[in-house]
Amino acid sequence: MILVWLLAILGAAAAAAAIAGRWSDAAPRWIALAAVLADFGLTLRIWLRAGGALRAGGWLRKVDWSWIPSLGIRFHLALDGLSLLLLLLTFSLGAVAVLASWRDVRTGVGFFHFNLLWILAGVAGVFLAMDLFLFYFAWELMLVPMFFLIAIWGHERRRYAAVKFFLFTQLSGLLMLVAILALALTHRAATGALTFDYGALIATPLGQRAALWILLGFLAAFTVKLPMFPFHTWLPDAHTEAPTAGSIVLAGLMLKTGAYGLLRFALPLFPRAARAAAPWLLALAAVGILYGGLLAFAQSDLKRLVAYTSVSHMGFVLLGVFLATAAPAGSAAAHWALTGVVLEMLCHGFSTGALFAIAGFLQERLHTREMARMSGLWAVMPRLSGAGLFFALAAVGLPGLGNFVAEFLILLAAYRVSPGLAAAGAIGILVSTFYGVELVQRAFHGPNRHGWRVPDMAAREAWALAPMMAALLWLGLYPQPVVRAAGASLRQIEQALAPPHTAAARLRAPAGKGTAP
Template identity: 55%
Template sequence: MLTALVAVPVIGALLAGFAGEGRGPRVIAALAMAVELGLCLALWLEAGPLFRIGGHGAWLAYESAAWIPRFGIDYQLALDGLSLPLLTLTAALGLVGVGASWTEIRERVAFFHANLLFALAGTVGVFLATDLFLFFVFWEVMLVPMYFLIGIWGHEGRTYAAIKFFIFTQASGLLMLVSILALAFLHADAAGGFSFDYFDLLDLDIGAPLATWLMLGFFVAFMVKLPAVPLHSWLPDAHTAAPTAGSIILAAILLKTGAYGLIRFTVPLFPEAALAFAPVAMALGAASIVYGALLAFVQDDLKRLIACTSISHLGFVLLGVFAWNPWALQGALMQMIAHGVSTGALFLLAGALQERLHTRDMAAMGGLAARAPVLAGFGLFFAVASLGMPGTGNFLGEFLALLGAWQASPLWTAISAAGLVGAAIYALILVQRSFHGEPPADLRPADFDTREIAMMGALAVALLWLGLYPQPVFDLAEPVFATLLTETRP
């Protein structure tokens, strides 16, 4: 089943790439992601008993086969209650991304959908790989297709944005590769053979100075992808230039690989070094929350505003991860999922407006509530969800992250709470400037059609479900976090 999760988008990408132009690639991509979503839902319904691998964890499924035995490299995939919700998010938002590009992409349609599915396949691999060499391969696989999505089908400034995205992620990824190789050599010194096995490396005893440097190699790579201040500057450019599907995939899914890496690798592999570094990491989380909100205030470009809010919202994830207690970790996971749904919906909305109005400038909008009421209604719902309205998953994620962070650092928690005020302001600015006020005389946008209503409605239901009945997510993740907390306890 785990190999199938990786194989389905890969096969879909190959079929879509050779399907010619027209509807064929779109249909193939949609079917591939529908099958992927079905597999994820089947895993939710048929989750088996938990078991330990290498003496670690509470795992649901595991696959392993020798790949390059000379260097201790295996094809090794594993699934637990942390990765399964993120895989489901990947499949669901991948399907939305295909739907969002249904009428927007008109040139090189086959190549576009092949790249979209390859990026999603790399993300699936990142969430499943437990061999660190294989993890790095998947990490690189998801970058190249995204570079093409931005650079070929993006909007103005796309070449600059694509190159900036690639340089930031590739350079930080090389730092992570150095740390991975160092761990393999340390294992060879300790056990007489190379190993990239996550479960073997968890048992390594690494001295304090070296552990700190190796931890920083992982930390910087994941901070860039999250992204967090001061490594965030690539994000607004990439989101602004990307096509709608690219923005959805980037914000809703690829950014979560950074947060996932912090939870899965950075703290468990280097618990003492990471927890000693926690005050600095929490300070960066608080800075991201406040600075991201301030950046959003001054934006006129709708997509750029939404992009800046991601910096702020994912600061709560960074804060929660390094608070490293059950409340904070559950809040970080819920924020990852809810942010993916709400921000993906907002980028879908921004793409629909750009397709209709040929502009992202909010000053050229206004009055949409009267002329496109369904579009404006969904915009209001997701803007309000983004500011953390009770009853939505966003509220639960931020509340639990702050609750857990307060136990670790009241100072940074209090500063971070100011971001909630900022979220309310920029969300209301978005609603007021885009949907209300005096409309331009020539503004006659079409309202959402059936396809768009179906996608936005599904995302709205998901966000309400996360806010009103989050227990299935909490129950699935609780054994994972309990094990991680026990194994990293000083």
């Protein structure tokens, strides 16, 4: 039931913000912040009270209501360790997005927060949905408000970017819809029951050819969202042109829905097909890591640079996901890879979200994103520049910060599978230091050639960035609680990847043991 509340709070707050926006500019901001923090608190409470249930695996909370019985569609939400971590990321970045746009957004404040909360509800719905129809519903639900966010409050080329974003995600989403229906109808042909339930569909007997085609439909949606090279071209435009909050949500959360889809749906539903497709995807992941890094290095627009680093980092996520299928079933390498993926998702969310927030703070002050127009900002605003250095170092994978742990684990697994892949990944990290240093050097160091005189970080901005710093340090120095929280969920995915005759049975058994709310 609490899962429904998480979504209902966001939905109600969205409506309240839209209405309150007619009279006041401040009210929608406070409503949005309160709603997001309330959800964060509720989610954190689930974690703190989970105790041994988390380690045992299975669902911590679930809701399973009848919705459209004629089509076998249920309103089925469930939360396990993986969903829990991603929800915490969602709500914390949601709060950051509200804080970061506090002064940035001045027109249509009510409608802005309506859209923002609606996106968060969609993202949270994706992380919770256990019915494939509901999953698709939530998946599509976040697109329209994101389109509005970019098209109305974005920068210079906002319309082009918004339309491109919408078309890419919509086309790939429709392919996934066809795949979902093909899967459900195959299941009906085999069992006679039309259902979209994850637990039922996972046991669908599929021929290798059919499984591969259906998997491709799912991969279309997930790899465009992730994004995987060569489907990434919407990303630099959307991230650059979006308002600060939009960039934070896009990079921090929306890309994660693609990774989550791979982990939760693509691998367990089609383990054999995923193994067959793995070599191609691993190669594309390696290309993406290097390509994203090199292009980031070549950018002069601060937000564009950060956007391309996302392509590179999401390459690591893709690498990790398919390393888990390429590694021998049940091996330690598979577990390392998946753990690395989860950590990378969280750390990339925080570090990139923070970098976009900083880019937004800089643009608010300087009215430019060109790094050539910056330089020497350290002397003027040492605190904001210091924060920029911190997050840039996190993005390049400095030991002690979370991204290092994540990328280290993925590289370790890569080495077990193919030293060539590990080498590509390592070169990718090397490239990342170039663009990280480049960013700090060009934006913050050097003489203050343009004579900037701008205020340093304000308290509101510090409040937005400090928790993310703390989270990255925590994930870098003591990631064990997070690793443990995700562990049981990841082991289920690994079991699903084990030889097919046992996979479905093993996966369903622990799933049934979850504690109902």
